[in-house]
Amino acid sequence: MAKRVGIIGLGKMGILHAGIVNSLPDSEVTAICEKERFLIRSAKAIIPNVNFYTDHSRMIAKEDLDAIFVTTPIHTHVPLVIDIATTNPSLSIFVEKPLASSKDLANKACRVAKKLTGTHMVGFQKRFSPIFLKMKETLEKGDLGQIMFFKAYSFSSDVLREGSAWRFKPGTGGVLLDLAPHVLDLMLWLFGEPERVHSVTSHIYSSRVEDYVHTILSYKTGFKGHVDICWSMSKFRLPEICIEVFGKDGSLVASDDYLKISKYGSNGAEQVYYKPSLQTSVPFLLAEPEFTKEDEAFLCHNKNTPDFFEAARVNMLIHRILS
């Protein structure tokens, strides 16, 4: 029987996940909770066969669900997780990134997760990108020799004037909570926990939250790297992550689009993997293939997924950067 899925929050990520889940062969969206009544009225006109709610507790109580996607503003994630877990601890819970708006709330979610019998996962879909997966494999094989340092950036043109949504309010927004979690999660996934963190932040368009962050991460084994994160870059039609790693035997560049591996002593030969050369077809595509892959992994209870405990490390790293 198809898994019955509920969505809380009908913003752009809620619509995206709802569309993907509803198109996968073994799952269907049966309920949606959204506080804005006008969004419900609009959605009803084009989303048939779904029950709509304005109250999530009522949805959980009335619907026979297997899994829930939490795609609401960041500061509401953990209170919702607590409510869901209290009402029905057997539900699997997917939370859009980041898990929480602070490290304390992330830790609270982890305490709750220990009591859950269902799966829990956070939307770090970059881990499902064939390019970053191949990059991780290359690093783990030791193809570059001993790692000396890395440099990375995560840029977007999302903020080219001051906005009014929750993304621009202290405690719920800023580039660190909005754009940075993906690249920071990749850093933790690829290189582990840094021993020391040194950072600077600055305002460009936003008066109340940071638009730019520069952070230097130092690791126990001796190597270091820096990351620039900015959501106010011009001409980035899509957000872009790029990571360059330099080892004693070679180097690599991994971006959302390609992976280039150069090994010293190979006469400058370079291996390049573009998306078309990697398997990117999915059962149903909305936005990028990695969104479909992450939703499939969540609904199949795949063990190698970023759970609440791993996601809490991102919140801890954001906390270290800010302090």
Place this chain on the structure above:
Amino acid sequence: MRSLLIGDNSFIGVSHLAQSKARETMSRLNIPAMANVVEEAIQNGASGFSFSIHPTNQKILQRLHEENLPKRSFDIYPILPYAEGYVRLANEVGMGGIIKHFMSDLSLTSKTKTLLKGGISAVTLDPVKLLKFYTEVEIERYLRIKPKTATLRSILLHEVVTDLALAFSSRTLFIEYDKHIRKKFHVTPGYVTRNFARFVQFFHESNMSLKDTVIMTPFNKAGFQMNPSREKCEAALSSINHEGNVIAMSVLAGGYLTLDEARDYLQSLRNISGAIVGVSSKQHAQTTFRAFSKLLNQDDDCQQHI
């Protein structure tokens, strides 16, 4: 194959191989240069121009109109809405604020205000009515500035809307859009999708005809963006027989494939009635469209002109 279109990826910063390449092209090309690329493509065999409803494309058409170019007649295939712009807007103002901005973006004329007479909330609260209203306003804006040699051939729904409607099996949206485009503009409705096999299956299961409908969807040797797989998309293409006008996009897989590879693959497919290719310079337009134009009007099993 009956139609060969120039696409707008290079003009609006899209590259499927590397976004840095797209940014480099964008900084190199200004509006007159982009208009020259379109003109060169048409002079070298392109039968039409397909573009997103994006301010840059509006300026390109305006420029061609002012210069009385191109001399050859060609077809235009606008794609709407320009979804990426609204995704960014959703970040800025949230979903609540997006409709307000959406309406103010349309720069309402007295005519469009008349269309809203039934009440602004009746339009904004119903996505189907909103889509019809938006289509009317935007297409009329483009019809006013299009070059004299250009003919509106089809109006295509952007893949974000098509694929979301597909995801929710929203038969109403497809039916209403189809009716509106035929009745209001007397042209063929079209859809961009990256889920071609599902699209065909849904239309068949819902008893909706694909006859005289444009479907723009990826077809390339690498299987890039062909979902759920290249094999399933090819099987769906075979199944449609003479129904539908399928225009292959991503034929070069963003530049990963050579012109010969792309051309040979297209030639091997039955039921492909057109192809769309993006180019980023006059020289590029010349080479590409000369190569692809050899495919035009070759005998195949799909003879409907779109």
